[in-house]
Amino acid sequence: MSTKREVAPPFWKIPRKIKVFTITPSPGPHPKEMCYALGVLIRDVLKLTSNMRETKAVFKDGKILVDGVVRKDVKFPVGLMDVIEIPAINKIYRLVPQKNNPLYPLEISENEKRLKICYVKTKQTIKGNKIQLGLHDGRTLIYDSNIKVGDSLLIEVPSQKVLNHLKLDKGSLALVIKGKWCGYMGKIVDLIKGSFSSPPMVSLDIMGKIVTLRKDSIMVIGKEKPLITLN
Template identity: 40%
Template sequence: MANMGSRKHLKRFKAPRTWPIHPKVDKWTVKPAAGSHAIEYSLPLLVVIRDILKLSDNSREAKRIINTGNVLVDGRARKDYKFPVGFMDVIQIPKTEGTYRVLPDAKGRLTLHNIPDENANFKLCKVINKTTIKEGKNQLNLHDGRNVTTEEDISAGDVISLKVPDQEIAEVYEFSKGSLVLVTGGKHTGEIGKINDIVINDSSKPNTVVIENDKKDTFITLKDYAFVIGSDEPVISLPGGK
């Protein structure tokens, strides 16, 4: 059992706080495979099917659903029950006609937000960094582990609308004053507002942003926590109809 727990399973009480599961329902849960998202920012598919969507009563049934190719992540069938799904990923279950985007709630937990079909063919991806490769093209390294190449001048911090599963860049949303952002970490997780100011620190302190919400209240959060979701209006469906 110890070996099983270290490789495929995880004690529930040790599961990340971002997972919306009860720590005392069972002793073990599934450990996500290494992949596009870090463990604290991802959920294994089995947990999504069994514990969140409750499409199965146990892990055996959940594995069967997943193994038959009935679960799509970003437009591709995923048959590994440990496959990690994370922030902004699109999950589709054609047999139930369910389509969801992974988003954080106000407590920082990953949740599945039911989205309209027209939102299912793209996802927003934040540019973590970029490198110049041959022929003057730029390789963008994205928050979900993807790498895409482009001739466009896109900066780290910007967010791209990426068609899935084609991985074509449809739109670019700059990280700049006036941009609409979703806060992805800290005590303001889940809040939405516009960037009032970007504070670049010369010291070892992290860079921050000043955000104004729709009530005209302002707050400060880390620059890394500000994820652009549009200009005047959000380009994705959000909980609460925002």
């Protein structure tokens, strides 16, 4: 199945009138409106190939890795904080929110390619009284019961080893991942509980301005500074 270019997410930055259709991301952990089809990222955004035939050949040869795993499907969905590596040209990118672009491919160094911050979307008790965490990129972990929904984890990919626990708490540094303030960072100054009629909110100090946003529009990235490169 293909997507009409005219209805593709605006941050894809693809020509809208040259052709009618483009690659549709496969169903996956990232919302359709908040991901790239990997083939679109390689061909149209990074411009590493010039047509679909070249793109498919690169994928077939196993030259594209996402979070340290070879991906051969041009429709594979990539989104927030995913790390894309192209060893043949020594390029590594992390998809990060920046102003006017929720998924900007930021080039990063070799020593960061195994680092990824994920926020916790779900938490449940499973068989054996173990705690299972569901992260924003679809992966699941059996981990510490002290971690709460909304906290973030610095993990190593592809091993999924947890390197650090970042609490959603006052004083933590957060990154806005969508909306008007997308790409901005700020210290958390208040956490506002939700109700039946309103969602949980978070107040951030962004460059001296107090901004109140939905809790699901931010993620914790560190304490005094981000634990990974984001700009």
